[in-house]
Amino acid sequence: MNKTLQKYRKKSGTSTKTDSFVHSLNVYRMAKTQVFTTVASLQNHLSEVAKKSTVGFVPTMGALHSGHVSLVKASSKQCDFTVVSIFVNPTQFNNSSDLEKYPRDFDKDISLLEASGGAIVFAPTVDEMYPEGHQPKRMELGRVANIMEGEFRPGHFDGVVEVVYRFLEIVNPTHTYFGEKDLQQLSIVRHMVKEFNLPVEVVGCETHRLEGGLAASSRNERLTKDQKEKALILYQSLDRVRAEKESYGPREAREKIKEWFQDSELELEYIEFVDATTFEDVTEWTVHTHGCIAAFAGQVRLLDNISMV
Ligand code: PAF
Numbered sequence: 001m002n003k004t005l006q007k008y009r010k011k012s013g014t015s016t017k018t019d020s021f022v023h024s025l026n027v028y029r030m031a032k033t034q035v036f037t038t039v040a041s042l043q044n045h046l047s048e049v050a051k052k053s054t055v056g057f058v059p060t061m062g063a064l065h066s067g068h069v070s071l072v073k074a075s076s077k078q079c080d081f082t083v084v085s086i087f088v089n090p091t092q093f094n095n096s097s098d099l100e101k102y103p104r105d106f107d108k109d110i111s112l113l114e115a116s117g118g119a120i121v122f123a124p125t126v127d128e129m130y131p132e133g134h135q136p137k138r139m140e141l142g143r144v145a146n147i148m149e150g151e152f153r154p155g156h157f158d159g160v161v162e163v164v165y166r167f168l169e170i171v172n173p174t175h176t177y178f179g180e181k182d183l184q185q186l187s188i189v190r191h192m193v194k195e196f197n198l199p200v201e202v203v204g205c206e207t208h209r210l211e212g213g214l215a216a217s218s219r220n221e222r223l224t225k226d227q228k229e230k231a232l233i234l235y236q237s238l239d240r241v242r243a244e245k246e247s248y249g250p251r252e253a254r255e256k257i258k259e260w261f262q263d264s265e266l267e268l269e270y271i272e273f274v275d276a277t278t279f280e281d282v283t284e285w286t287v288h289t290h291g292c293i294a295a296f297a298g299q300v301r302l303l304d305n306i307s308m309v
Contacts, residue, residue: 032118056175067208067216092159
């Protein structure tokens, strides 16, 4: 069993803090939003309402924001029904304090979905997702899982594959929506769907940005107003390189960004320019080049990437 999951289960009995909102309710109904907490109740509902329909699936870890809403809207536009999962997946955290501090506000999530047109929500407990005897789905992920996010968060992508595979198995959607902000995750999910020949279309959606360019993220909730302003350096440094890229190549751009961060209050974790199709480093700008960056604002780890075209 994944170590973070084991530790978390031990600490909180069989359930986790994620489960606390679930109480004993099985279905939580608002005008346009229904919440299911068990696989059986969700599947039963889908088999009644969504027969022969297109079903869009938006996986989330809750703490929903405008970025999630844009995924839900993309799904609602394309599909007859939209299922949104709200589940803080312990198996993709390599750091238990990060897992504990992950923002959670279930009622706010439901209100936001309701205000955005509603959805079918699946909010399982950890035990519902990973019952006794559950065998995590594993696959060889290669280079994409060992660099950047994979290097700094060992095991993270194994946990993502495990949970996304399990969700796709439960929900059986025709389409699934992922943000391009998590570029490596999107690439891995596409690879997994191909590898296991899953009958679902993976739709990548543009990163939703707030004023100044900060990428919408659940982790922004943990930033102070001042940190939010200082965090603009992630997007703005990439954007500046993109504007100046005729003057220097990717290697020099990395050094420049490192220098700009030295003058800021954020701690740069990595800055890489990679080919978004192979995840190899690039030494020259190409149409596939993406600048990928991760940095800490205090304790909060932030992530971004942009196409350099
Ligand atoms: O991107 C996320 O929020 C998570 O990695 C996902 C896809 C919901 C899986 O837990």
